[in-house]
Amino acid sequence: MKLIIEENEQKMSESAMFILLGAMMQDKRVNIFLTSGRSPKILYEMMIPHVKDQEKFKDIQYYLFDENPYIDEEHGPNWNEMQDLFFKEAHIPNERIHIMNQDNWQDFDNDIRHAGGIDVMIIGLGYDGHFCGNCPRCTPFDSYTYCIDFKEKQAVNPSYKDRPRQPFTLTMGPKSLMRVHHLIMIVNGKEKAEIFKRFLDEPIHQDLPATILKLHPNFTVICDQEAASLINPENYKRI
Known part of the structure; x- marks a missing residue:
């Protein structure tokens, strides 16, 4: 794992953008995974002028790695937010x-493999240590893309609010992410400092499922100084 600590959210986003744009310059079909949420907002604002209407990026294929489908609607909130x-x-x-849906999620991993695999993937770190749709105490570490009933997640995470219109979650599991060529996690803000320290320091366990990602062979973590405020960077330098 390579840890990069940047001065602020702007610098963090800039570093992530350079990695993405570099991957996108390859002379082939390039497949990238993007995440919704608060953390990548500035990253996407910075990327739009570089990507918009650019002929050199016409072969880029974009993937979303989880969804919480609404009943009787074509798209879920992740699709809408990324739009x-x-x-x-x-x-x-x-x-x-x-994006995966009720009809294609079982074939999602094979479809990606047949398309050449994922070149680069951007993810965030959830406030409770989740990643993608992989939540505490209900993440099968040996899983590829899977479907989980929301009530099952709620039963072991009582703080999760009811979602009657979204009865289940579709998400790529840990084994799917291990196939990604370059996995990038971005973390920013003081509110993420405690969970970020736990992610770095604790062993792999179900209460903080993102710890499994430390096994990825090409994993870059980019954070700002606020997110890193509780750690000593010297402890994470490569020997």
Whole structure:
């Protein structure tokens, strides 16, 4: 794992953007995973002018790695949020955006392998240590993409609020992420400092499922100084 601590959220986002744009410059079909949420907001704002209507990026394929489908609706909240955060402003056509749904999730991993695999993936660190849709105490560490009933997640995480219109979660599991060529986690803000320290210091365990990602062979973690405020960077330098 390579840890990069940047001065602020702007610098963190800039570093992540350079990695993404570098991967996107390859002379082939490039597949990238993007995340919704608060952490990548500035990253996407910075990327849009570089990507919008650029012929050199016409072969880029975008994937979303989890979804909480609404009953009787075509798209869930992750699709909708990513449209607002990035895809609409960057003029990314829907046919180049791939997301799992009730019909295709069982074939999602094989479809990605047949498309050449994922070149680079951006993820965040959840406030409770979750990643993608992999939540505490209900993440099968030996899983590829899977479906989980929301009530099962709620039973072991009582703080999760009811979602009657979203009865289940579809998500890529840990084994799916281990296939990604370059995995990048971005973490920012003081409110993430405690869970970030735990993620770095604790062994792999179900109460903090993101710890499993430390096994990834090409894993870069980029954070700002606020998120790193409780750690001593010297403890995480490579020997």
